Every structure is written in structure tokens, then in C-alpha cells.
Amino acid sequence: MRLKSLVPFGDAGALTRPDFGLFGLHREIDRLFSEFAQGTGPSGKANIVPNIEISENDKAIEVTAEMPGLERKDVEISIEDDALTIRGEKKVEEQQKDKNVQHSERSYGVFYRVLQLPSGIDPSSVQATMSNGVLKITIPKPAKPEPKKIEVKEAA
DSSP, X not given: OOOOOSSSSSSGGGGGSTTTHHHHHXXXXXXXXXXXXXXXXXXXXXOOOOOEEEEEOSSEEEXXXXXXXXXXXXXXXXXXXXXXXXXXXXXXXXXXXXXXXXXXXXXXXXXXXXXXXXXXXXXXXXXXXXXXXXXXXXXXXXXXXXXXXXXXXXXX
């Protein structure tokens, strides 16, 4: 197992090495952001934040989230102040509690994903389905207001 440090250099003299420099720091920052985006930290342990895909057409926005190991009852969806919140909890299985687990790479806990939506979404029209660990949320787009022509009148 390779351990990674959050510090962009291994020792105090690392900044003086010719191969480190500004580009070495840049590479280290890119690595940290990459790990964060992939849901892994410096320890390499995965988070349970689901990967999402957002697509849209003329009529709706569709959010798809991968949630392997979760069921409908483990997921809550809400819309408040033009923000879509997906909350879920992956619980330790009852049969796991009785075992003396020697090694586990599984993750458990609560996660949240909050996505900003365009203004004017009607929460009552949003639909969500879940099948085989894939959550699909369909959000109808609000009707675009027609531009109103304002007549210029003669001043009295």
C-alpha cells in the first residue's frame, strides 16, 4: 500500500530539489484535486458519495446517480430554494455486526449531494425512480416567459 502525504513535499529540503520547483507543486495540487474528484482521500479509502450524470433536453433535466447497494428506502430527495438535495445512507448489514471482520474496503455512512437548479422549478412535478442501484430524477423545466412588448406612449 502506497501512502501519500497531503504535504506537497517529503522533507524540508524538497523545495531545493531541481525537479520539484513550481511545476512539482502544480502536479501535487492536481493530484490532490484528482483524488478529491474521484472520491478518494490521501488514504485511498473511497467515499460513498454517488457519481452523477446530468443531462437535459427541451422539456426536462435528468439527474442519474449510481447508488450500488442502496434501496429506495435508503434515499431521500428534496427541493428547497432551487436546490436539489439527494441524501442517502448505507448502513452496516445486520449479519456483518456479528462477524469479526479482519479486513473491509466497504464504506458505510450518510452522504449528501446538493445541485443548484434553475429558478422556477415546480417541486410537485419532479419524479424519481430507482432500479438496480441507479436513481433517476426527472425535473420538468419551467415554461420560459414570453417577452412582453411595452408600448411607448406620448407624455401628457
